[in-house]
Each structure stands twice: as C-alpha cells, then as structure tokens.
Amino acid sequence: MTWVWTNRDLIVGLTAQHLLLALPSIVLSLLLAVPLARLTLRAPAARRLLLGTSSVLYAIPSLALFVVLPGVLGTGILDPLNVLVALTLYAMALMVRTASEAFAAIEPDVLLSATAQGHGRWQRFVAVELPQAGPAILAGLRVVSASTLSLVSVGALIGVQSLGTLFTEGYARGFLLEIAVGIVATVLLAVALDLLILGIGRATMPWAGIVQRAGAVA
Amino acid sequence: MIAALAQWFGDASRWAGADGIPQRLVEHLAYSALALAIAALIAVPLGLWIGHTGKGERIVVLLSSGLRSLPTLGLLTFLVIVLDVSLGQVLIPVTVVLTILAVPPLLAGCYSGLQAVPREVVQAAVAGGHSTTQVVTAVELPNALPMMIAGLRSAALQVLATTSVAAYVGLGGLGRYLFDALGVQDYTKMLAGALLICALALLTDGLLALLQRLLTPAGVRLERARNH
Numbered sequence: 450m451t452w453v454w455t456n457r458d459l460i461v462g463l464t465a466q467h468l469l470l471a472l473p474s475i476v477l478s479l480l481l482a483v484p485l486a487r488l489t490l491r492a493p494a495a496r497r498l499l500l501g502t503s504s505v506l507y508a509i510p511s512l513a514l515f516v517v518l519p520g521v522l523g524t525g526i527l528d529p530l531n532v533l534v535a536l537t538l539y540a541m542a543l544m545v546r547t548a549s550e551a552f553a554a555i556e557p558d559v560l561l562s563a564t565a566q567g568h569g570r571w572q573r574f575v576a577v578e579l580p581q582a583g584p585a586i587l588a589g590l591r592v593v594s595a596s597t598l599s600l601v602s603v604g605a606l607i608g609v610q611s612l613g614t615l616f617t618e619g620y621a622r623g624f625l626l627e628i629a630v631g632i633v634a635t636v637l638l639a640v641a642l643d644l645l646i647l648g649i650g651r652a653t654m655p656w657a658g659i660v661q662r663a664g665a666v667a
Numbered sequence: 668m669i670a671a672l673a674q675w676f677g678d679a680s681r682w683a684g685a686d687g688i689p690q691r692l693v694e695h696l697a698y699s700a701l702a703l704a705i706a707a708l709i710a711v712p713l714g715l716w717i718g719h720t721g722k723g724e725r726i727v728v729l730l731s732s733g734l735r736s737l738p739t740l741g742l743l744t745f746l747v748i749v750l751d752v753s754l755g756q757v758l759i760p761v762t763v764v765l766t767i768l769a770v771p772p773l774l775a776g777c778y779s780g781l782q783a784v785p786r787e788v789v790q791a792a793v794a795g796g797h798s799t800t801q802v803v804t805a806v807e808l809p810n811a812l813p814m815m816i817a818g819l820r821s822a823a824l825q826v827l828a829t830t831s832v833a834a835y836v837g838l839g840g841l842g843r844y845l846f847d848a849l850g851v852q853d854y855t856k857m858l859a860g861a862l863l864i865c866a867l868a869l870l871t872d873g874l875l876a877l878l879q880r881l882l883t884p885a886g887v888r889l890e891r892a893r894n895h
Binding site: 504509512526598613623635 | 732865
C-alpha cells in the first residue's frame with residue numbers, strides 16, 4: 450500500500466488523463482447522436498443508413514481502430530486524438546440507436562395532441578419529444594459511460610496514457626498491485642460517473658419513473 | 668501508404684509459415700472459438716433455465732452491467748501475473764478472460780429470447796398437451812433462436828476484439844502483427860494487422876447477421892410483418 454501513497458501523483462495524473470479522454474467522448478456522442486437520431490426519424494432511408502453505419506462501426510475492434518485512425522486523420526500514432534475520436538465514434542454508435550428507438554417509441558397520439566395544442570415543430574421537440582425520450586436516452590448514456598471508461602485503457606497499448614498505463618507498466622514489471630490499483634480506479638470512476646448521470650437525470654427529469662412505468666403498462 | 672500496404676500484402680512470404688496470414692488467422696479463430704464454446708456450455712443451459720422459469724434474472728442483469736465497467740486489459744494482465752504461467756500456457760488466462768466476456772451477452776440472448784415468446788403461445792402449447800421438454804424444445808427455442816444468435820453475435824465480436832488484445836501477453840493470432848510492429852515502429856505492418864482484424868470482425872458480424880435472419884421462424888416473421 451505504500452506504493453499507492455508514494456505514487457499518488459502518478460495515479461491522480463493518469464486518472465485525470467483517463468477522464469480527459471472519456472468525458473469529451475461521452476458528452477460529444479450525446480450532443481451529436483440526439484439530433485442525428487431525431488433528424489433521420491421520419492426519413493427511413495437515412496435512418497437505415499445511420500443505424501447500419503453504427504452497427505458496422507461498433508463491430509470494429511477498438512485496438513484496430515486506434516491504429517487505423519492515424520492513417521485516416523493524418524495524426525501521429527501516439528496522438529491522444531486518435532483515441533478520443535475512436536471513443537466518440539463507439540459512443541455515438543451506441544447512442545444513435547438508443548436515441549432513435551427512444552424517439553420512435555413516443556406515442557403518435559401524444560405528438561398529435563401537442564400539435565393540436567399549437568406547438569410548433571421546434572417547440573414540440575423541446576417540450577414534448579425530448580422529455581418523453583429523455584429517460585431512455587439517459588439509460589443509454591449510462592451504458593455508454595461505463596463502456597467508454599473501460600475502453601480508454603486499451604489506448605495504453607499503443608502508448609496513449611490513461612489508467613491503462615498502470616496495466617501495461619504493471620504487466621511489464623510483473624507488479625500485481627499496480628494492475629489492481631488501475632482496475633479499482635477504473636471501476637470507481639465508472640461508479641462515480643454513473644451516479645453523476647443518475648443525479649443529473651433525477652434533477653432534470655423528475656418524471657422519468659412515471660414515463661417508464663407508463664411505458665411498461667403500454 | 669496504400670502502395671506500402673499493397674506491397675506488404677503482395678509479398679508471398681506473408682501467406683506462408685508460422686507468421687503467415689493463414690496461420691495467424693487460424694490461431695485467432697481457434698482461440699476465439701474455444702472461448703465461445705466454453706461460454707456457450709455455461710450460458711445456454713443457464714440462460715434457458717432463467718428464461719423458462721424467470722428466476723435469477725436480476726442477478727444476471729446486475730452482474731453483466733457490473734462487468735461492463737471492468738477493463739479487459741486490466742483483467743487480462745492481472746490474471747496472467749496471478750496465475751504465473753509460462754509463455755506457452757498463456758492461453759489459459761486468456762481463455763478465462765474471453766469466456767468471462769462472452770457469457771453475459773450469450774446469457775442475455777437466451778433468456779430475453781425466451782421471455783420475448785408471448786405467454787399465450789406457451790400456454791397454448793401446454794393446453795395442446797406439450798410436456799415441459801416439448802414446450803422448451805418445440806416452442807420456446809425456435810422462437811428464441813434469432814435473439815440467441817444476436818447474443819452470439821455480440822459475444823463473438825467482443826471475443827474477436829479481445830483476442831487481438833491478447834497478443835500483448837504473448838498469444839498468437841492477428842494481434843501479433845500489431846504488437847510485433849509496434850516495437851520497431853513499422854506502421855505499415857501495424858496497419859495491415861489492424862485491417863485484417865477489422866475484416867475478420869466485419870465478416871463475422873455479417874455472417875451472423877445473415878444467420879440470424881435465416882433462423883427466424885416463418886411464423887415470427889409473419890407476426891412482425893403484420894405489426895409494422
């Protein structure tokens with residue numbers, strides 16, 4: 450345990466780098482996937498293309514994508530940007546599907562009554578569609594957050610620093626504690642971020658439980 | 668870069684020998700298949716039981732969502748060092764990790780597939796005189812098959828991807844090209860390896876997607892067409 454204390458700066462630094470790669474990917478995927486999912490909702494061909502691309506993208510192993518991206522983006526192989534872009538693409542692949550299904554699941558009658566009450570398209574999106582689809586999108590975001598945080602570590606294999614560095618260093622030195630610290634830190638980060646997302650959800654969507662229950666009944 | 672890649676793939680020596688593409692591909696598939704087979708032996712009976720009885724579903728959901736945040740690379744390096752195996756035995760910890768990854772999606776495919784079978788269909792089968800075994804094999808299983816294959820699909824993708832990572836701890840397979848090239852900064856070889864890994868994953872995904880469609884019973888397809 451003394452190792453943990455003497456190396457606290459290293460652990461804190463790697464945790465920060467881990468978050469610096471994961472958080473922008475998670476937020477970006479949400480900001481990009483929700484509009485994309487909504488815009489393609491009434492255009493079957495575009496929706497099929499979007500969901501098809503997502504599922505192909507999702508099939509590509511992360512290690513391979515980390516290596517291919519520098520060739521596509523013109524970045525260096527060690528550039529953290531490769532990992533950031535790859536993680537954003539994976540997160541989007543998951544989010545796009547969840548968001549698209551969430552918007553599609555809204556009862557047509559609800560939309561009709563909103564229109565009948567005089568909501569414009571944008572107003573209806575903000576005041577009716579987003580609140581209805583929100584809980585399912587939030588559930589998808591929790592999955593994305595957990596899988597992104599655990600994927601970041603793979604970047605350590607090609608030299609991009611994160612908590613995964615504790616795995617490669619620990620493995621190279623045959624030092625079990627270092628690996629264990631990395632695993633525990635990753636899981637703790639995932640739990641913390643999950644609680645944060647849940648908290649944001651409860652604060653902004655107090656109706657989430659009601660919508661889900663109503664959905665279960667329907 | 669494309670010319671360099673073409674040259675790499677065009678070199679006849681890449682297609683033969685212990686470090687040749689066919690050999691690496693066979694290794695990759697063999698490690699993956701071994702883990703998937705073990706995982707299926709565990710997950711299919713358990714998943715059918717959970718789906719049929721409705722027991723234990725909460726624990727499985729909790730376990731698989733907990734597993735999602737567990738970093739694979741950490742688990743892999745941890746096990747290799749804990750088990751203290753020689754390079755020749757590294758397949759053991761790798762198979763353990765791959766199996767751990769493959770069980771949850773297979774399990775989920777099985778029990779959610781069974782649960783998606785409408786209760787009336789099962790009740791009708793029972794009323795028609797089917798025994799429990801007959802209900803499972805003749806009614807629940809064929810109806811659940813497409814979702815079970817969907818589970819296999821996501822398990823296979825996870826396993827193929829992680830097998831590439833396993834080259835890091837000294838295993839063979841297509842990941843070898845990446846890690847052998849990383850040390851000597853041979854980007855062409857790395858890229859070639861990455862493209863091979865991508866191709867294998869996409870091909871597997873496509874084939875299983877096709878299988879999923881073919882195995883959907885005609886009755887289920889009809890029902891879906893009517894609902895849409």
